Amino acid sequence: VTFQRSVDVGYRYWWTTPPTGANPVVMVDRDLVEAAQRGDQSAFVDLVRFRGDKLFAIAHRILRDVDRAEDALQDALVIAWRDLPGLRDPDRFDAWVHRVLTNVCIAQASRERRRAVDIRILPVDGPPGPDEFLGIADRDQLERGFRRLTPDERAVLVLHHYVGYGPTEIADLLGVPAGTVRSRLHHAHRAMRAALDAEARTAVAGGSSA
Amino acid sequence: MNQRSDVERVLSLWLADGPSIMPDRVVDVVADRISRERQRRRLPWRHNDMTLSLKLVAAIAAVLVIAVVAWAVLPPGRSPGVGGQGSTPSPESSSRPSATPLTYRWPGALAAGTYTTSLVWDVPFTFTFTVPGGWEGYDIEISRAGDPTRSVEFVLVDNVFADPCATTAMDPAVGSSVAALADAVGTIPGLDMTEPTPIDLDGATSGVELGYVLRVDAGCAPATFSLWDLSEQSFIAGAPQGGARKDLRASEGRMRILDVDGVRVVVRMTWEPSATGPLRDELQAIFDSIQISGPGPSPAPQPAP
Numbered sequence: 001v002t003f004q005r006s007v008d009v010g011y012r013y014w015w016t017t018p019p020t021g022a023n024p025v026v027m028v029d030r031d032l033v034e035a036a037q038r039g040d041q042s043a044f045v046d047l048v049r050f051r052g053d054k055l056f057a058i059a060h061r062i063l064r065d066v067d068r069a070e071d072a073l074q075d076a077l078v079i080a081w082r083d084l085p086g087l088r089d090p091d092r093f094d095a096w097v098h099r100v101l102t103n104v105c106i107a108q109a110s111r112e113r114r115r116a117v118d119i120r121i122l123p124v125d126g127p128p129g130p131d132e133f134l135g136i137a138d139r140d141q142l143e144r145g146f147r148r149l150t151p152d153e154r155a156v157l158v159l160h161h162y163v164g165y166g167p168t169e170i171a172d173l174l175g176v177p178a179g180t181v182r183s184r185l186h187h188a189h190r191a192m193r194a195a196l197d198a199e200a201r202t203a204v205a206g207g208s209s210a
Numbered sequence: 211m212n213q214r215s216d217v218e219r220v221l222s223l224w225l226a227d228g229p230s231i232m233p234d235r236v237v238d239v240v241a242d243r244i245s246r247e248r249q250r251r252r253l254p255w256r257h258n259d260m261t262l263s264l265k266l267v268a269a270i271a272a273v274l275v276i277a278v279v280a281w282a283v284l285p286p287g288r289s290p291g292v293g294g295q296g297s298t299p300s301p302e303s304s305s306r307p308s309a310t311p312l313t314y315r316w317p318g319a320l321a322a323g324t325y326t327t328s329l330v331w332d333v334p335f336t337f338t339f340t341v342p343g344g345w346e347g348y349d350i351e352i353s354r355a356g357d358p359t360r361s362v363e364f365v366l367v368d369n370v371f372a373d374p375c376a377t378t379a380m381d382p383a384v385g386s387s388v389a390a391l392a393d394a395v396g397t398i399p400g401l402d403m404t405e406p407t408p409i410d411l412d413g414a415t416s417g418v419e420l421g422y423v424l425r426v427d428a429g430c431a432p433a434t435f436s437l438w439d440l441s442e443q444s445f446i447a448g449a450p451q452g453g454a455r456k457d458l459r460a461s462e463g464r465m466r467i468l469d470v471d472g473v474r475v476v477v478r479m480t481w482e483p484s485a486t487g488p489l490r491d492e493l494q495a496i497f498d499s500i501q502i503s504g505p506g507p508s509p510a511p512q513p514a515p
Contacts, residue, residue, distance in 0.1 A: 039249055045241050056232035061225050073232070074239050081244040142224050161218065162225040177377045177439060193217045 033090035036081070044081055051094070055101055061158045062105040064147060072108050076101040098163065099173045102155050109151035138196065145195025153188040156181055271343070311338065319355065320345045324499075329364055335475065337364055340499040342492060352496070360489065362479045362496055369439045370394045374401070377436050388417050388467045388474055395465075398437060400425050409466060415502055417468035424461040435461075464497070471504030 029050070035043035055076070060069035080100050087096050146154060152174075159165045159173065167185065171178040314320070314327035322343040328336050329350050339362070344355050353361035370391070372380040384394040392406045402425060406418035424435055463480035479497045481490060 041241070041244055044244060045237060048237055048240055052232035052236060053230055056236065057228065057230040060229050066229060069229075070233060070236055073236055074243065077236075077240045078243045078247055081240075082247055082250055085249050138220070139224065142220070157221065158225060161222045177379070179377070179379060189217055189221075192221060196217065196220065 030090045033084075033087070033093045037085050037087065037090070041081075044084070047093075048077055051097070055097065058098065058158060058163060059101060059105050061162055062102070062151070062154050063109055064143070068108060072104050073101065075108075076104040079104065095169075095173060098159070099175075102159065102174065106151040106155050109154065141195045141198065142192065145192045148195075149188055149191055150184075153184045153191075156184045157188045157192075160185060314347055318347060320347050320352065334505040335470065335473075336503045338499075338501040338503075339496055341496055345496075354489075354493075357482075359480060359482045360485060360493055362477065362493070362500070365438075365440050365476050365478070367391060367438045367440060367474070367476050370398055371436055371438060372397075372399075374398055374435045374437060377439075379439055386474060388469050391467050391474060391476070392418050392420060395420070395422065395437070400435070401437075406467075409468075411466075411468070412501065415468050415470050415504075417466055419464060419466045421464045422462070466497075468502065470502050473504060475502060475504075477502075 029047070032043045032047050032050075036047060052073070056069060056073050059072045059076070060066060063069050063072060076097070080097050083100070087093065146157070149157070155174070156170055159170050160167070165173065167181040168178050170181045174181070311326040312321060312323045314325045314329070320341050322341060324338065324340040325347075326336055326338045327347075328334070339352070341352060345352050346355050350365060351361050351363035353359075367384075369379045369383040371377050380394060380397075384390050395401070396403045402423045404421040406420040408416065409419045410416045462483055463478055465476055465478035468475045468477065477497070477500055479493050481493055485493075
């Protein structure tokens with residue numbers, strides 16, 4: 001892997017599937033990270049621009065709210081800037097900033113759960129997704145099921161199914177045993193399956209009574 | 211929809227859908243905020259490439275600091291004794307240090323002196339200990355500058371690992387008593403443990419103390435050896451959320467498993483086998499200086515009227 005200081009390379013490498021056998025984590029513009037570690041604010045802002053979309057998407061998927069995702073991302077990036085000199089291996093920047101962001105999202109989601117136990121589920125905004133497999137009812141049930149999960153379970157689901165980390169990588173990221181990650185994944189899958197099954201039963205009952 | 215693979219596929223599709231463009235204002239806000247936020251500088255003595263001469267200068271400076279502090283703090287005619295294991299502390303040495311406790315900040319270097327801190331525990335405990343110069347403070351442990359293997363950590367333990375290399379938890383999990391944990395530590399493969407001896411820190415905090423050695427034939431490198439699964443209450447929100455801590459390169463240690471107001475607290479010190487006598491004495495002195503205040507005893511059950 002070669003590292004080049006280039007907007008296109010830094011951006012595109014993260015978003016495209018890496019070459020076979022390559023680890024996307026090493027696709028870091030090392031120059032930018034090292035410059036930011038030395039206090040170069042413009043280098044850090046460049047890093048934010050290159051990786052911001054992905055980080056924002058992660059935050060939104062954990063928190064399920066655009067404003068909260070923005071707040072969490074801003075807080076996480078400021079923490080990342082503050083603590084960046086302590087990052088020993090610049091090649092691990094992406095995993096490291098994912099950890100910072102995930103911890104901020106979990107903390108924020110925990111506060112939200114304490115503040116508002118009853119969450120009103122709003123209709124899903126925006127156009128339908130890329131796959132017609134998911135109907136509106138499915139999405140609604142997924143949204144309800146997801147919001148019932150603990151913040152830790154939400155984070156693990158997103159890191160696994162959206163970012164693509166394996167349980168061992170997530171364990172390293174969050175600083176918990178791999179068994180704990182598998183346990184959270186198992187519970188989250190079971191809860192989401194129950195949510196979808198409930199929707200299926202409702203649909204069947206509605207159909208039979210019609 | 212009942213198949214797990216279906217659920218996972220649905221989740222992947224569902225999560226792929228949603229906003230994926232960061233609003234531009236985030237960049238502006240972050241740029242503004244970091245312009246006012248100072249970076250935490252990495253401590254120079256944490257670098258692995260520290261030269262021998264620098265280490266020598268740091269060691270001499272540390273010795274000088276210790277000497278100056280000892281000269282300034284100790285009353286005339288009193289020599290700085292070091293409480294060894296099993297020694298009976300005098301009334302003077304067991305009392306709270308008269309000097310005002312220093313403010314504990316982590317991560318960072320600790321000035322020589324006495325600290326009273328809750329570390330990052332999420333439960334209301336306070337720990338008081340005295341360190342010489344040359345030590346650093348972290349979230350739940352203190353360690354010798356440049357040598358993280360020589361450390362003292364303060365933890366709440368949920369369970370021990372039946373397989374310390376793969377961090378496989380013991381099943382069923384260890385009980386909540388001091389004796390249960392001491393027994394469980396003795397069953398960890400690849401670990402030789404001394405017989406636990408009863409200790410009583412200050413007449414109110416009792417427990418056991420034991421020593422241990424990680425055997426070379428443990429089956430995993432010491433750097434991948436993990437003793438136990440920590441309680442998340444050992445950490446505040448936002449800090450690392452519990453889990454296993456590797457034993458770095460240290461393969462020897464002593465631990466005190468204590469009952470503090472009904473809560474099982476573990477204080478452990480570790481060192482490398484190559485640590486010399488004076489270095490071990492320094493560690494032991496810190497270990498012996500530790501005092502713990504818990505949240506207070508649980509209220510006794512009241513008889514029914």
